[in-house]
Amino acid sequence: MSIETMSETDPKKQTRADYKHSLKIPVRLGDVDIYQHVNNVVYYSYFDTLVNDYMIRFGGLDMVNDKVIGLVVETACRFHQSINFPETIDACLRTTKIGNSSVRHEIGLFREGETHPAATGHFVHVFVERGVQKPVPIPPQIRAALEKLLV
Numbered sequence: 001m002s003i004e005t006m007s008e009t010d011p012k013k014q015t016r017a018d019y020k021h022s023l024k025i026p027v028r029l030g031d032v033d034i035y036q037h038v039n040n041v042v043y044y045s046y047f048d049t050l051v052n053d054y055m056i057r058f059g060g061l062d063m064v065n066d067k068v069i070g071l072v073v074e075t076a077c078r079f080h081q082s083i084n085f086p087e088t089i090d091a092c093l094r095t096t097k098i099g100n101s102s103v104r105h106e107i108g109l110f111r112e113g114e115t116h117p118a119a120t121g122h123f124v125h126v127f128v129e130r131g132v133q134k135p136v137p138i139p140p141q142i143r144a145a146l147e148k149l150l151v
Contacts, residue, residue, distance in 0.1 A: 011120035012117070013116060015116065016108070018094070018108070023093075026086070027086060027088065037083060047105075047121060068130065071128055081119075082118070089112070090112070095146045101127050102124060102127070107122065
C-alpha cells in the first residue's frame, strides 16, 4: 500500500468535507470525567444524537409511534484528541452502506477550529418491526434521507 493510500484511509486525516451533514453539539459539564475530558461512553451518546436527529428531521422518523425502528447492532469509536467542557463540537455524518434492512453511518467529531476529527466511528442500524424485532426493509422516507448522505 502506498503512503498516499494509507493517508487517504487514515481516519485522523479526514476533514469535515468528507461528510455530508453536521450538527453542533455542546459539551455538557456532566460529560467530563475525573480525567478532565469527555468520558469515552459519552462519544456514543453524541453519535446517537447525531444519527437520530438526522433521521427525525430529514427521514420523518417518529421514535414513539413508528411501527419500524432502527436498532443499533454495531458501534465503534476511535479517539484521536481529547474533547473538553465547555466546547461545542461539530458532529459530522455520512452513510457508507445501505442494504435492504441495514445502514452503516460513519461519524466524525470535530473540535471547533480543528481541521481533523477528535474522534471517528460508526453505527450500524438494522430496521426491525417494533415488538417483533425481525428485520424489515428500511422505510422509503428514511432510505431517501440516508441516500443523500451516501458516499
